[in-house]
Amino acid sequence: MASKPNVRRPRQGASVHSIGIKDKLNAWAQQHQLVAVETLIRLLTKPLGSIMTWLVIAISLTLPGAMWMTLDNLSQLSDRFQASGSMSVYLQMKLPDNDAQTLLKNINGMDGVASTRYISAAEALAEFRQSSGLGEALDLLPDNPLPGVIVVEPELSLPQSDVLALSAALAKDRRVSDVELDTAWLDRLHALLALSERVVWVMGALLALAIVLVVGNTIRLSIANRVDEIRVTKLVGATNAWVRRPFLYTGLWFGMVGGIVSWILLAIGWLLVSGPVEDLARLYGSDFELQPLGAGAALVLLLGAMLLGWIGSWWSVFRHLHQIEP
């Protein structure tokens, strides 16, 4: 260095060095890669400082994730119910009992009918007398005001359209006055599911906010720990983007690790619960199986977690980094 001649031309001399655009782009990409790998290694090799953050993120993701999984399973189950609405077939008033028995046999012989139950007019009246407490008033009536009823349970596998066709066919019978599909409970279930889904969304949004705050706070601490480094790098010409980069990547990795831990928690939860659920389903004569989190939902969970981690670190970096000047 010392052997070079004295250079005094303006804007020249030892200071002039140039790097081409292509080299700059390459260097930029390399720098990203380097920072990404470096921050990830830093996070994984020193887990003690950040393990709490991972767990908080993982739990915040697991709660809505588990609720989502439950709802997903319930709605799949209710889709099956949709095809199996039982129906009440009201008979003509004063239909002779043997006609009713013949009709019962006919219905039992129909395709798609799983079971039937005949409630004669007399049985219906007795039941009503007991449950309504209007016994004395009923005694005053000259005739039984209630018709006989056949409750028809279609097969579970019967599609909705066939159930509707069955009810229409039964309504045409001259011995039948009316057919009523019993779907009120199904409507209630759907309404309940929709409500629960809304609750999951609200909870998910609150927990997402929690993740942003937790990551933001962790990044704030790590900025505070590296104030000297930030000052020195700014002093030797680091741009704000350069200083921000490792923190943003750290936030991204926090989200990713939290997401993966959350996958593990959800898988453990599924393993613990799926056995008993299937036993329970078997008792109800169902072959229902608890489905784990689907690949799509798992990916959304992971990417969402990374996005939240990134947002958290942005928020923190924007609030604190510009205060650190050399």
Added chain:
Amino acid sequence: MSMVRFDGVGKQYPGGKEALSNVSFGLDYGEFAFLTGHSGAGKSTLLKLMLQMERPTRGKVFVDGDCVNTMKSSLVPFLRRKVGVVFQNHQLLFDRTVFDNVALPLLIAGYQPAEATRRVRAALDSVGLLGYEGRNPIELSGGEQQRVGIARAVVNKPSLLLADEPTGNLDPELSEEIMNLFLRFQKVGVTVLIATHDIALVERMGHRRLILDHGALHDSPAQPSFTADRTEDDYGL
């Protein structure tokens, strides 16, 4: 055009303390000058103005033709890459090796690793610390740490080298060694400005002196070695 030009620069800190008042001077490309004055005379402030670590309350500061005090903050990093700075407390990072400390400006400027390694070794060689790459700066003596700081300041081949009390903690022999190092950088075309209160050393070296006294600047042209008058005594040194 000069490397550095101050036009009627004043700096008043919040609270009323006037650090600099109406300071005007210029440094030519490749010039070597000392900045002296009692402590609190405004030496550090003057250096900070050139890096936009502070902004003047009056006047203008030019570095390499660009007005520093009106410069957009997005351009400041590129200004700082042109200027090497050496501090009394050398501002080294103790969580990494000597190599990584010196390589930091190159990493920021986006050098390829091979080129960066070459330059770091050249910079360490120029301050006599080749072979120290893997050491942690905390293991080094004060003089060695100061030289690591200098290597970091020159590794990116800046056109302007500023030093704030670079020999503050060093014994006279080491101080002279460090000053000779700065002279060698000047010989390859770097403009050098050194703030120091080591008057004996400044007089021995006999270069141009900018003397700050309570915020006002007096320019003293290059003196032949050993014959400088002792004007500094008047300023409480």
